[in-house]
Amino acid sequence: MYTKYFGFNEKPFTLTPNPRFIFLSKNHKEAFAHLLYGINNHYGFIELIGEVGTGKTTVLRTLLNQLNEENYRTALIVNPCLTGVELLRSICHEFGLDSASEYANDLLVEINKFLLQETAEGRTVVLVIDESQNLQPEVLEQIRLISNLETEDDKLIQIVLAGQPELSTLLERPELRQLNQRIAVRYRLKSMSTIETSAYIRHRMQVAGETGGVSFTLFAYRLIYLYTRGVPRMINILCDRSLLVGYGDERRRITGGIVTRAIRELLNVPQGKRLSVAFTALFAVVITMVALFFVFSAMKPGKQNSESNSSPGSSVVTVITSAHTPKPVDRSKPTPSPAQTRPTDPRFLELQRELLSIEQNQAQMLAFNAIAAGWGTPPINIFKGGLTGQSMFSQFAANRDLRVTVFKGTLDEVIRFDIPFIVLTRVVGKLDAYCIGVTSVTSDTVSISPPLFSKSTLSKNDLNLISAGTYYLVWQNSGQIPSNIKYGDKRYEVRALQQLLKQAGRYKGPIDGDYSSATAKAVNDFQHSLGIPQNEAVDELTLAALVKYQTNKKAPSISAPGDQK
Secondary structure (H helix, E strand, O other), X not given: OOHHHHOOOOOOOOOOOOHHHOOOOHHHHHXXXXXXXXXXXXXXXXXXXXXXXXXXXXXXXXXXXXXXXXXXXXXXXXXXXXXXXXXXXXXXXXOOOOOOOOOHHHHHHHHHHHHHHHHXXXXXXXXXXXXXXXXXXXXXXXXXXXXXXXOXXXXXXXXXXXXXXXXXXXXXXXXXHHHHHHEEEEEEEXXXXXXHHHHHHHHXXXXXXXXXXXXXXXXXXXXXXXXXXXXXXXXXXXXXXXXXXXXXXXXXXXXXXHHHHHHHHHOOOOOOOOOOHHHHHHHHHHHHHHHHHHHHHHHOOOOOHHHHHOOOOOOOOOOOOOOOOOOOOOOOOOXXXXXXXXXXXXHHHHHHHHHHOOOHHHHHHHHHHHHHHHHOOOOOOOOOOOOOHHHHHHHHHHOOOOEEEEEEOOHHHHHOOOOOEEEEEEEEOOOOEEEXXXXXXXXXXXXXXXXXXXXXXXXXXXXXXXXXXXXXXXXXXXXXXXXXXXXXXXXXXXXXXXXXXXXXXXXXXXXXXXXXXXXXXHHHHHXXXXXXXXXXXXXXXXXXXXXXXXXXXXXXXXXOHHHOO
C-alpha cells in the first residue's frame, strides 16, 4: 500500500525471515561466533537461548549460509513436536538417507554409517533443531543417544539446540542431567540496544530500496525502542504500522506523534482515551532521555562538521582505509583553486563538459548502482543529496552489507584488485567531484556508469585523463574477517583468512585458525604481489584484495574471462 509512496521496492518490515534483510547486531554476532566456535571445535552440543522475536532464526540462517557444502553437511529441524522415531526419520530425510524404517535402531544405523563416511571425507556434520523448548524429555534423550555416535578421537555430529528460555528449564530436569552436562557452549541472545534499533530500521529500509523518500526523527527512534525494547519482531510490527499511519497522513517524516498513534492502534486504544499509567510514565522517561541527549550533545566541544550533513539518527559507521597516509598540508603556501589544477588538454575539457551535463546526484547513483548490481544488491532509487564522496558511498554500501575502502594510486594498480570500483574524477561539481563506476576492463577500454557520449565504454587513456588518483573499492566481507587480526591471534575468523590465502596460492599450511608466522608470511607475500603496503596486520585493503578468492559467494570480476589469473 505505502511502498510506492515512500519509494520502496518492497515492504521493509515484514515478519517473514528474508535473508536479504539480515541485520546482525553485536549480540547476534556474538551468538554467531559462539555457534561457529562450538561447531569448528567439535564440542558436540551447543545451546542458543533467546526470547520470542529476538532473532534466533536470523542467527541460525546466517550460520547455515556460512557452512559451505564442501566442508559441512547440515540439517535443520523446524518442527520439533515429534516422537523419538519421527525425529530420527526427519533427520535421515534432511540428510538424504533412507528414512522408511519405523524402528529407531535401523535409523540410528543409517545415521551412524552416514556420519562415519562424512568424517572420513573430512566434512563436519551439523544438526540444528529450532524451537527445542517444545521437545519432549524422551525425545531429548533420543538426541543424546545420537551424540553417542563418536570415534575415540572426535564427535561425529555437532548438535545445536535453539529455543526460548523454557529450554534451559527443561534441560535442568533430573532425567536430562546427562544431556545438560554435555552442553559445552551456551549463549543467551539479548535484544538490541537503542543505537542498534535505529541502525536496524535504517538497514531494512535501505534494503527495501528507500534512499530518501521517508525518514524517522530521533524522538521516533527512541519511542520505538521504548515500546519494543529492541526486539526485532516488535520493531517490524511497530514500524510497519507507523509507515501506514504516515502514508494515511501523507507525511514522509515519521515523528514521535505518528509512532504514538501507531502504538495506540496496536494496543487498540481509541483516540481520545488515555494510555495506561505505566506507558504514560515510560513515555515521560523517554522525553527526559531525549532532552538530556540534546543538552549533552550541545555541551560537547569540537563537533565534526560532517554531522551537519546528515539528519539525527541517520549516521552510518563505516571504516574507510586509505592505502597511503596523506601528507600534512603546508599552510604556508597558498592552496591552488580547482581551476588552476585542471589540465587544459582539449580532451579533458570535452570529458569535463560531458560529465557536467549529467546531474551530479544522478551520476553518483548510476555509478554506485552499476557496482551494486554486480554484487546482487538492490539499487539506489531515490537520493536527495546531503552526503557526498566517501560518506555517501559508505552509507549506500553499509546498508547493503558491502564495504567501501579507499585506494590511492594509478588506474593500472587498482585494476589489479579485479573487483568493480568507483573512480573519483578531477571534474568538480557543485558539492564534490563527479564519480564514475567501472564494472569491466579490457586491454584498451573500460565499461563505465554513467555512460558518456551515449556510450557505456571509455578508453583507458580518457579515464586516466580525468582520474584524480583516488578509487573506491566496493566489496563484501562474507567471511566476517575483522581488519584487526594480528600476529599470534587464535580465532575462528583466521580460518577464513587462511582459506582465502590458500585459494590465492600464498598459503599451504593447515586451516587451524592460528595466525602463525606461516600465515603472516602468506599475508606479506600476497600484499607484495599487489603492491599493497606490507605489514603483519590484515587491513581492509588486503581483505578487499582477497575477496576475489571467496568460494562461498562469488565476487564480481572486472577482467575478461581470458584475462583472469
